[in-house]
Amino acid sequence: MAGLRAGGALAVDSAVSRVMGRSDDDPQSDFARREAQRFAAELGRLKGTYVKIGQMLALFGEHFLPPVLVEALRNLSDQTEPLHWDALESFVRDSLGERFDELEIDPEAIAAASLAQVHLAKISASGEWICLKIQYPGLGAMIDSDFDAVVKMLVLARWVKSGRDLDNWMQSLRSHLHNEIDYQREAALTEQMAGLVAGLEPAGVNYHVPELHRRYCTGDILAMEFIEGYPVVDPDVAALSQERRNALGKAMLELFFYELYDWGLLQTDPNFGNYLLRLDDRRKRSAHDELALLDFGSVLDCSEEFLYHLRETIAASQQRDVPRIIAGLVGLGCLQPDVSEEGRQMFADFCLHLLEPLRPADQLPPEYLNDKGEYCWGRSRLMRRAGKQAAASAASRHFTPPSRDFALIARKLTGVFNFIAALDAQFNACDMIEAHVAAWQEREHRGKAR
Numbered sequence: 404m405a406g407l408r409a410g411g412a413l414a415v416d417s418a419v420s421r422v423m424g425r426s427d428d429d430p431q432s433d434f435a436r437r438e439a440q441r442f443a444a445e446l447g448r449l450k451g452t453y454v455k456i457g458q459m460l461a462l463f464g465e466h467f468l469p470p471v472l473v474e475a476l477r478n479l480s481d482q483t484e485p486l487h488w489d490a491l492e493s494f495v496r497d498s499l500g501e502r503f504d505e506l507e508i509d510p511e512a513i514a515a516a517s518l519a520q521v522h523l524a525k526i527s528a529s530g531e532w533i534c535l536k537i538q539y540p541g542l543g544a545m546i547d548s549d550f551d552a553v554v555k556m557l558v559l560a561r562w563v564k565s566g567r568d569l570d571n572w573m574q575s576l577r578s579h580l581h582n583e584i585d586y587q588r589e590a591a592l593t594e595q596m597a598g599l600v601a602g603l604e605p606a607g608v609n610y611h612v613p614e615l616h617r618r619y620c621t622g623d624i625l626a627m628e629f630i631e632g633y634p635v636v637d638p639d640v641a642a643l644s645q646e647r648r649n650a651l652g653k654a655m656l657e658l659f660f661y662e663l664y665d666w667g668l669l670q671t672d673p674n675f676g677n678y679l680l681r682l683d684d685r686r687k688r689s690a691h692d693e694l695a696l697l698d699f700g701s702v703l704d705c706s707e708e709f710l711y712h713l714r715e716t717i718a719a720s721q722q723r724d725v726p727r728i729i730a731g732l733v734g735l736g737c738l739q740p741d742v743s744e745e746g747r748q749m750f751a752d753f754c755l756h757l758l759e760p761l762r763p764a765d766q767l768p769p770e771y772l773n774d775k776g777e778y779c780w781g782r783s784r785l786m787r788r789a790g791k792q793a794a795a796s797a798a799s800r801h802f803t804p805p806s807r808d809f810a811l812i813a814r815k816l817t818g819v820f821n822f823i824a825a826l827d828a829q830f831n832a833c834d835m836i837e838a839h840v841a842a843w844q845e846r847e848h849r850g851k852a853r
Contacts, residue, residue: 439475442560447479452542452549452580454479455517459576460553463810467572472562485515486539488522494540498621506619508535518542518584523629524619533616536625542584550577575807583700586625590615592668592699593627599666600658600696608654609693611681630695632679635825640680644688645829651680652780652828654694657835659819663717664839667710671811672701673818675825703811709735713812718840720758721833725751735809757789760820761836773829781827786817 446457460468461476468476488510496503507525514521519538526533554573557563582588593615600610611630619626633640640648655678662669670677677698683690705713716731728751732738738750759768760778767776771783 435469436471436475439469439472439562440478442472442556442562443475443479445556446476446553450483451517451539452546453553454483455580455583456550456553456576458517459580462814463572463576463807467563467569468557469562483515483517485512485520488512491520491537491540495535495537495624498623499619502619506535524626526616532629533619534613534627534629535619536586536627538584538586538623540623543581546580546584547577550580572807579701579807579811582702585700586620586622589698589700589702590617590620590625592702593625596668596670596696596699596702599661599668603661605657606650606653607689607691608650609691610654610658611693611695613695613697630679630681630697632681632693632695635675635678635680635822637680639682639685640826643682643685646689647687647692648826649828649830651692651694652823652826653830653832653835655819655822656832658694658696659815660836660839663710664714664843667705667707669703669705669812669815670696670699670701671703671815672698673815673822675822678822701811703808705808709808713809714840714843716754717758717761717836718844720754721761721836721840723755728754737809753789757785757816759783759785761832763833764831767831775829776831777829778831779827779829780820780824783824786821786824789817 443457446453457476457479461473461479464473464476488508492510495508499506505527507527509523512520512522513534519536522535522537524533524535525531550573554569563569593612597612597614600612603610613628613630616626616628635651640651643651659669677696679695679697681693681695683692712731712734716728716735719727719731725748729738729742729747732750732754733740733742738746742750760780760783764776767778768783771779773779
């Protein structure tokens with residue numbers, strides 16, 4: 404009801420009606436910007452799932468929401484005040500049953516977000532410290548009603564028009580959010596990813612997935628190994644040698660290629676908080692560091708058809724083969740088959756621009772290379788440049804809103820590139836991607852030969 408009241412208040416506000424209904428009011432105006440900020444503030448005050456839904460709209464809403472609203476929603480913070488332990492204790496006790504008494508749970512949360520908070524706990528019998536990721540009580544039952552309320556807020560406030568495209572997108576986002584709170588699914592994917600990364604050591608960097616403590620996992624609680632490490636933006640990481648930062652950046656990019664070309668499972672929420680760096684002696688020029696992977700609630704299990712078109716689009720971009728790029732984008736649902744030549748070239752240019760760091764060395768922009776001819780990921784400001792081009796493409800009459808899966812992959816790639824840029828890594832990635840493409844094409848060839 405709070406969500407409906409917020410949406411209704413916006414809908415009957417004559418100012419909003421003027422913004423969206425009068426020809427002399429520009430929806431990009433300062434007034435529209437203030438109304439968008441008011442809308443985002445309403446979601447923030449409602450907290451919980453409303454904040455999470457707002458964040459998802461900020462990530463994917465550029466395909467169907469006014470830019471001023473997307474910009475305002477991006478200011479929603481995922482860092483929320485944790486629930487007091489008194490409000491959670493009985494819920495956790497009921498979820499764990501008799502196992503609750505086997506743990507000494509620290510009542511102070513070490514992290515809190517819109518859907519869950521994390522507490523340290525000591526297993527009394529062994530003295531081992533573990534992490535408990537505790538979902539907020541009743542979340543599963545509230546998601547659908549809260550989602551419906553937000554959609555009504557958007558429609559009543561005239562930020563969107565109801566229709567099949569909006570319904571399809573909202574259903575996709577709803578399904579994605581349900582996946583994020585399905586802890587049984589996340590536990591299974593955590594163990595699956597742990598098996599997939601075991602033994603991999605690209606550029607001398609190990610991957611580490613926290614071990615689950617299945618005895619203390621429930622439908623509302625994930626219990627896992629406690630890991631200490633550094634976020635990528637920590638000053639101690641910035642002080643590492645260039646060689647070590649390069650190795651960590653390569654490991655992050657290699658992980659994306661493994662996910663895409665080998666496993667078909669992509670963790671699509673690559674925000675910096677989902678990774679920790681476990682560092683060897685920070686004084687060493689070369690060392691044995693680890694990239695810890697913490698969260699698998701947003702793993703996308705892609706269809707084979709989708710994966711084929713995505714892999715083919717990237718492979719075609721490496722060859723600068725515009726007809727194959729277009730065919731891949733059509734297969735992904737980003738372009739209509741009858742798109743004009745102008746539209747084809749626009750989207751091919753965007754793909755080529757976005758994948759700039761993967762080009763052969765002689766095709767990289769010289770202004771972003773160091774004196775060794777290596778690509779400087781931080782200096783390139785690629786995501787800022789690509790974002791401007793994406794906005795121009797989205798404004799084009801040729802634009803077709805992409806599928807949720809493609810939007811999630813774009814989010815993943817953006818996060819990976821930003822992670823590497825935060826490391827200020829300097830390396831060329833052409834050999835890396837071409838090795839994965841070649842191995843995939845060989846598997847495709849063998850499969851067709853059968």
